[in-house]
Amino acid sequence: MTLTDPDTTAPAPSSPRAPGDSTPRWGRRVRGAAGAIVLGALVPVLFVLVWQMLATSGEFSPSQLPTPGAVLAALVELVTRGELWQHIAISTQRVLLGFAAGAGFGLVLGGVVGLSRPVRALLAPSIQALRAVPSLAWVPLLLLWLGIGETPKIVLVAIGAFFPVYTTVSAALAHVDRHLVEVGRAYGRSGVRLFLQVQLPAIAPAALSGLRLGLAQGWLFLVAAELIASSIGLGFLLIDSQNTGRTDILLLAIVLLAVIGKVTDGLLGLTERRLLRRWS
Helix, strand or coil: CCCCCHHHCCCCCCCCCCCCCCCCHHHHHHHHHHHHHHHHHHHHHHHHHHHHHHHCCCCCCCCCCCCHHHHHHHHHHHHHHCCHHHHHHHHHHHHHHHHHHHHHHHHHHHHHHHHCHHHHHHHHHHHHHHHCCCHHHHHHHHHHHHCCCHHHHHHHHHHHHHHHHHHHHHHHHHCCCHHHHHHHHHCCCCHHHHHHHHHHHHHHHHHHHHHHHHHHHHHHHHHHHCCCCCCCCHHHHHHHHHHHCCHHHHHHHHHHHHHHHHHHHHHHHHHHHHHHHHHC
16 A cells, blocks of 8 residues: 555556457456356255255155255245245344444444553453353343343344454554554654554455454344344244244245345445455
């Protein structure tokens, strides 16, 4: 990274084209994206095939391991009854609200701890100790403090999202190259300008990775959050199907959690790549 005026920065050279390759740049990008999609789909396809083989092998009863077709039929059943979208919508809302709160607090506190040695010495040991508390251990305390409404569920998701963001941001800021900071100061940067123009771009990859980890952790904490007197949501669907013996719906809830988690991570990944291109 250089500390020059943006208007005088030379444009990045375009990637060299292989000899004899007359494919347009957009064509190469489409071809590369298609190849990545095909490779990424191999493992899920193989997984479904193995699942089908195991479910029809006679080793498991339909109540233990229903076939992928039975899970698909459960999906159609929930869609027909109009329940599925409600479960997905409320769970997604809880995760996004909790992630926004937890990640925001993690960015702020991680920044303060990373930039200040006295604050780091004061707070870091206690925060690392709280990080080791399992998600289910927070449930009775949140029920006692916040009741059985939406607030404890969102708070629990926020707790899950907070720690990865806080940890990555504080560690990245604490290990920013001192020579880089000295160069920034030599160019007249200090205070907020030093942070925004030097330190923030330096920690951007770690901070954005922390945000993705925080979002994934939020989905993990969701199931524990929806143990708190829930009557709707994918976590509730998972637990209710276990109680009623509907293994097909139980597996469907697991698949939906995986798919929606991947979609939200992919959207955040797109944002990550755009920001990194801007700061690179």
